Amino acid sequence: MLTYNLLYLLIFFFTADNQHVNLPPTQNQLVEETIPESKPRPKIAITFDDGNTADMPGLSLDEWNGQILSHLDRFGAKAIFFATGGQLNSPKGRAMLQDWNDNGHWIGNHTYNHPSLNHEQVSLEYYKNDFLKNDPFLARYSNYVSLFRFPYLKEGDTKEKRDGFRLFLEQEGFKNGHVTIDGSDWYINSRLLNRMKRNHQADITDFKNWYVQHHLERANFNDSLATVLTGRKIKHVLLLHHNLAASLFLDDLLDALVNEGWEIIDAMEAYQDPIYNHSPQTLPAGGNFLRALSKEAGIYGKLFAHAPEKEGYLKNEMDRLGL
Ligand SMILES: [Zn+2]
Helix, strand or coil: CCCHHHHHHHHHHHHHHHHCCCCCCCHHHHHHHHHHCCCCCCCCEEEEEECCCCCCCCCCCHHHHHHHHHHHHHCCCEECCCCCCHHHHHHHHHHHHHHHHHEEEEEEEECCCCCCCCCCCHHHHHHHHHHHHHHHHHHHHCCCCEEECHHHHHHCCHHHHHHHHHHHHHHHHHHCCCCEEEHHHHHHHHHHHHHHHHHHCCHHHHHHHHHHHHHEEEEEEHHHHHHHHHCCEEEEEEEEEEEEHHHHHHHHHHHHHHCCEEEEHHHHHHCCCHHHHHCCCCCCCCCHHHHHHHHCCCCHHHCCCCCCCCHHHHHHHHHCCCC
């Protein structure tokens, strides 16, 4: 499935890329051959969503959360933690978030109760109030920044909700904490937990390899997509969840990204990229930002006809691998 996906995208990429290249092919080739180091590297920033204060099999909250922080430190990467107050408004949760703040990471708003704006029973007023409920909870942290991440990346199922909340965010001085690379780390994590609950010392090398490969594929695919859409290298934002998988595998994922030529950057730097000033006029709104842009551009169907994450793909692959 993935091969088709990449192949299709590559064909599209080479076709579309001509629109953005000014040099004739021969000259362009020459430039690449003589100064290969001038080739721009893709950049990626790391963000975390939600917030979990539970102990994990074999690891206390302090231990597993501390491991995420040290992985980030090792790469000198400052992340944004998009926090859900309802999950973190406890002595443990507040102390944990304080650790992130004191390690130089930023904190963004992810609502208090994690509702979906696309749910027909979630009104615009309720959603605004849920944002406002989280705001004073997060305001106690000095690195709280004016960025909002929509739960489930759902930005509204109607024009009224979509435009109403966009206007509200603007009035509050907030920007959308867009995502250009997302995977199913939450699903991998749930299956990892199943294994580790049975035996917290179980060998998890296969899970690690799968987690790394899954995110690398997503990163490379979305970087090709961004190049098709913009004709340049953008500053990507990766969405991960605050969970055991990140604690155990983030350093391997970051190593793999660096080995593949990615540059890890600070999350606030990523949002300086002008691509994030655009608000796609799609409905239902939201999802991965690059997908929304390709839907708006009318090329979504072509690009995602063979998308690897079709219904059941991940489950079938993980079943097959015994994960
Ligand atoms: Zn979330």
